[in-house]
Amino acid sequence: MMNSCFLLFALLAVASCESESGLPGHLKPLGSHQKPIGGIPVTGKFPSPWVFHQEFVKNGQPLVMKKVLETDNIPAYRLWTDQYLRENFGQTDVEVEIGKKENRGSGVDQMTMSKFLHLYQTQNIYQVFDLTPDMKKDMNLPLSLQCGGFQNLLETVVMWFSSGGTKSHLHRDLLDNINCLLDGKKDILLIDKKYGDMVMADGWKEDGGYSTVDVESVDMTKFPQLHNVPYSRITISKGDCLFIPYKWLHFVDSKPGRNLAVNFWFHHLPWFNSSECDDVDPFQNSSVPLSTIKKADPEMESRMLFLELFGDVMSFYKRSFSDYIQREIPSITKEDVGSLNEVFSLIDTDGNKVLTWEELMTMDIESAIDNYPKLFTKIISNITGGVTNFEEAEHESVNIGEDPDPITVDVSESEKVEDGRSQSSIKTPDDLVKERLIELADDGNLIMEEEPVRNQHEEL
Structure with a gap:
């Protein structure tokens, strides 16, 4: 009888809190405050570097790339079973975080890959660490990053490995990110960077770039602006990749089951140098070994x-x-x-x-x-x-x-x-070239012919 009374009291207390807040989504999972919006494009291949920059990186537009690992040349997608990882990288030291719900203050443990593979299916741990040079031999650089300047901006490639059920903070990165799922399924909530001020108005940790909001039970009285924030929700599965533009806020919910992903973090490229793409076939697979790509310089x-x-x-x-x-x-x-x-x-x-x-x-x-x-x-x-x-x-x-x-x-x-x-x-390179030609013509060294006007933002 006492237990029943206690349960009834607890339910009434929760209902009272929801009623008092008057805000949709109060004490419910992140995203319960309103229905998600659409607008995230989907493709079945890695875009060419030029298209990727022009349409997605430059415009800050996320992109879902469905089943690209099924047809692209990423050896790890086929090779990285638990048995293969144990046999080839078993003695590699990996970083492991305790708990399935991200806690930036919990610290990081170290163990061998073999020990992690022995424990991860039964314990609340997940692996997150930079790929070693040996592991990079099983990875190729996605086609979208092979030229134009992207190939000089790769900061790190990180491996995420768990038995599923992990949840990240709501956070943002100051790097662009292609996240590829080698196994499992993830739900990802995305918030356009233009709503960043609303998200960061309450409980934001600038050191680390994340919100302290409880993603499983949002207290709308502590985070009142969140109930006005539009968001998109997408699901990626084994073989899919997702481009997350830098500064976009996101929350990642990995579904139960073996969950193995790598993400390519690269600095935001403001200008695409097409002269570096002369030898790149925009229709080829990812054929550039990751082990040949140098890390971006420290000042990048x-x-x-x-x-x-x-x-x-x-x-x-x-x-x-x-x-x-x-x-x-x-x-x-x-x-x-x-x-x-x-x-x-x-x-x-x-x-x-x-x-x-x-x-x-x-x-x-x-x-x-x-x-x-x-x-x-x-x-x-x-x-x-x-x-x-x-x-x-x-x-x-x-x-x-x-x-x-x-x-x-x-x-x-x-x-x-x-x-x-x-x-x-602002004068474009074409304006400057024309001015130089006019100067030469004035000196009697050149006969100037009028050229067609080009778009100020046209690629060099």
């Missing part, structure tokens, strides 16, 4: 975050460079403008007073940060939405010099935006 993260500022802009003059960053970063001061001019000169390696993407992609970001820590602290913090500090306690002062003259830009009617505001015109 800072470089790519900095370059995120520039979007579709194809090139900069010195003044337009400074003017553009001032518009994009509200905290930039007059003192910073002097630093920006010096950063421009640092990047402009050929000294022609014009920055191209080739120069931006190869800039010495480490020297730029070391020499202008205050400036880059503002820039990177603005991009990540977090707090980044490159400043040191003691740092040599920089002689700024005089502020540059104000910039005046004439804007034609075609350059007006819909709400009546104007945008500065």
Whole structure:
């Protein structure tokens, strides 16, 4: 009788809490607050690198690639049974987390692959670690990442292995991610990065990039903005891959049963270098061994975050460079403008007073940060939405010099935006080439013929 009374009291208490909150999804699993939206495209192959960048990476658009591992050349998909892993990598040390529900404070244990394979079906553990060089011999780089600059931006390839039933935090990554499922099934909840401020309004841990919300029982009184956040829900199964754009928030729920996945984490590529794809057949399988791909250089993260500022802009003059960053970063001061001019000169390696993407992609970001820590602290913090500090306690002062003259830009009617505001015109490489040709023609060295106008954002 006492047990029955206690159960009745508990049920009434939960019902009371739901009623008091008045918010849909209160004390229910994440995603119960409203029906999911659609809009996630599905394909049956890895897109060519150019299409992948243009349609998905550049636009921040997730993509489901169904059964691509069935037909693509990823040896691990066929080989990595428990027996194969034990025989070939049994003595490899792997990192193991305790518990099936992610807990960033629980720490990481180490054991051999053989020991993990002996325990994982009966204990609440899961494996997450970077693939070793030997394991990479069984992996090929997905076709979508084989050229255009992607091949230089691979940060790490991580293995996720459990008996299923694992749940991640609601979190985001500052890297793009292709997650491939070698075995099992996963439900994934995706939230567009444009709703990031709403998700991060309450209980967000900037160090680690995750929400403290209980994904199994969302307290809407503690996370009131979540009930307004749209989301998509997708399911991937054995043989599928999913592209998750950087900064998109997501929650991963691995279903019961052997669950083995690898994810390719790579830095966000702001500009696609088509000249690097001359030898890549966009219809071939993934034939580039992962063991031949070098890890991105240590400064790549800072470089790519900095370059995120520039979007579709194809090139900069010195003044337009400074003017553009001032518009994009509200905290930039007059003192910073002097630093920006010096950063421009640092990047402009050929000294022609014009920055191209080739120069931006190869800039010495480490020297730029070391020499202008205050400036880059503002820039990177603005991009990540977090707090980044490159400043040191003691740092040599920089002689700024005089502020540059104000910039005046004439804007034609075609350059007006819909709400009546104007945008500065940024000259493309075609504009610059035409100007040089006109100069040569003026010198009597060239007869200039008018060329057809190209799209400002057209690929170089």
